[in-house]
Amino acid sequence: MSTRFLFALCLALTWVAVPVQGLCRPGVPDGYKVRLSIKTALGDQAYEWNESEMFLFRATLAFAMRRHFNVETFNVSSIIVCDETPRVSFWFVVTNPANTAELIPGQQVEEAVRKSRNRINSAFLLTDHTLQFLGIPPTLAAPVQPATQPWLIVFGVVIGVVTAGILAILISTFVQKSRKEKGIVEEEKLENVYENGFARDGPEGKAGTLNGGYTEDERHTQL
Incomplete structure (x- = not known):
């Protein structure tokens, strides 16, 4: 009985994971591409990008979303990553904790990233120019709204x-x-x-x- 239950649970989790992973793909409207230049920034002290570093990235993004929405429902599982390359680039999307089949709008993700950009950079010892969110202007190059028209x-x-x-x-x-x-x-x-x-x-x-x-x-x- 327990064996059948475990098998059904694994099958259900697999069935749920497939649609969630399908939400992330290159060019998705609510997704963003990330590019890291670790060796360029740190030289001989560059660290290796691995699963632990990716986990840290997803955790920092979850933190940024929590801070932006002022809720604690976002978790690492809310950050879906895809199309990862050895040159350390990948796409990511953020799912709605209340409905994992729904994505958080890209504008909200951009605002969350910009609000916590320094914290994200510090986690990886990088800057806006070596940790790039393509499509999100760097903090120091944000569009300036003139005080006088x-x-x-x-x-x-x-x-x-x-x-x-x-x-x-x-x-x-x-x-x-x-x-x-x-x-x-x-x-x-x-x-x-x-x-x-x-x-x-x-x-x-x-x-x-x-x-x-x-x-x-x-x-x-x-x-």
Whole structure:
């Protein structure tokens, strides 16, 4: 009885494993390809990639998914790997713990990887350039969303130029008006001088004074 039960259990597990493994294949929309350059990164201290290292990778991915969704239902079995090559590259997908026949959307996987990228890199002593998730931009090369929209920058430049032009015109007008008013005041002063009987500086003396010599001559002549 127990033998039949074990046989049925093994058959059931095999039957379940086949569809799950079929979810992972190169180019699957919700999957990602990973490429590791261990020798390039570590040189003589490079370690050998084996089943234990693959287990660690799946465990770190399960950790990233737990952290992203803030749940503890993801396990190593949730990370399905396929198309592994000796040059250390492979594809992986993440299955839904509530339904192993359903894959976690690729966008959610990408966000989880990006959120825990440093932890994943540290586990393998690698960097974004030697542990590559193809299709997921490196942490340091993430798309940058500008704080100010480009059209606002252009608008600000145009407004600045227009404002500077208006200010230049106002200042120029003010200066010309001041010069004109100053010229009018000088002309009025000269007119007042001539109207009061004062002459300009000349041989007769300074403006506003009389020559005493001419005054004495005039007195003697009258006598």
